Amino acid sequence: DPDSGDNGLLLYSLVNNQANEFDIDENTGQIFTVSVAGKAGTFYLEVQAEDQGTRRLTARTTVNVTVDPSSSNNIVVVVLNQKINVVERNIAAVKRVLEGKLAWNVYIIDVYSSEFERKARSSTDVTHVKITAFDEANQEVSAEDVKRKLREQKSNIEIELEKIFSTPVTAAIEEAPADSATPELVATIVLGVLLACTLVAFLVYVLFTIKRKRY
Template sequence: DPDSGDNGLLLYSLVNNQRSEFDIDENTGQIFTVSVAGKTGTFYLEVEAADQGTRRLTARTTVNVTIDSSSSNNIVVMVLNQKINVVERNSAEVKRVLEDKLTWNVYIIDVDSNESERKARSTTDVTYVKIIAFDDANQEVPAEDVKRKLREQKSKIETELEAVFSASVIAEIEETPADSATPELIATIVLGVLLACTLTAFLVYVVITKKKKRKYYQQHLVKQQAEITGGIDNLYAADQNGSRTSVGELEHTNN
């Protein structure tokens, strides 16, 4: 606005209460997301610009915002020890601080506290801020690079955010849990376990069978030895009896 003073000061706002998904910086007119997780399609935002003169002049326009349904693996979640309603009110400043310290274009995808009730949203001091960064070539910056730089700039980011929130700030990075195993991997693991159990059972069977055969062979060998020994003893006894009989008969014959 070429006018001077308040007549030249423009303030921007969203019309029709569209602040649940988007918000706007009233001084610059920059639109940013508040919570669009799980939402896709095109949103039609009506933006109003108004000067601050005695007789306020206004103008409106429609901004089309398209949310791509494709997911990204480069989303990073920051955890702030601030109430969600406070973070939502200062999303533009949070974005500015992150862009300044990371030196990338940063977009806030979602602001969440895992609490749906209004009272809880104003009392729970844990807020999750999902961000994604783009380089100068408008390419997504890998999540690991974003996390690395967030760690390097952690103290500076916290200092800047303390000035924004007028309170002590702790900014952490939420580590995403490992993806759950796929059905194919689960099937492979189950088959591997079953194969190992089957092999173990087979080895146990072989060992037990060998032990039984060895025991049976030893018992059979002992039995054979006993039978042989018994046969020899009987034969020796028979020979002795036979010899005595023969001698007796011989003596009787001589007499």
């Protein structure tokens, strides 16, 4: 059997020295995070599989890993005195106001009220908007800096929001829930889904390529 012994032993590695954020188990091909704190976006990892036969054969594939900004530890919650259904209809405009006054890229992570109010979305005048911010270099801005800027720009933000909602608006700051997921956790979850599809196909491709070349 041409795929027995060392010919059938595959070792995995990351190409182009990408081990700052991720690493790989050379025996199983499982990718795991090293450090993605303060980072968000999609990482393109080039993975190589190599057999251990006399004439070593290799194959490569790209695995896309998305780190969700909602996984950040620097989430800030802005509380608006508006009904949740009204805020949801105008969330794009709210985002533009926050970005304009904070001078950072703002991501709206969630818009919510209490569990009861989720069922009756026009029943209350309190809505929570969970945000995180990134600077021009796509580096995460700390929660303390975001809150400081929100306090400095509070009056200006409220004036602009009043134009959107056609009513006086107050924008308060509330701490994010303590159980917010870490970037490593969310990246691992995303990786699990990706690898379930990608690496299986990758292994089939490698084995098929090895067999075809050896025959």
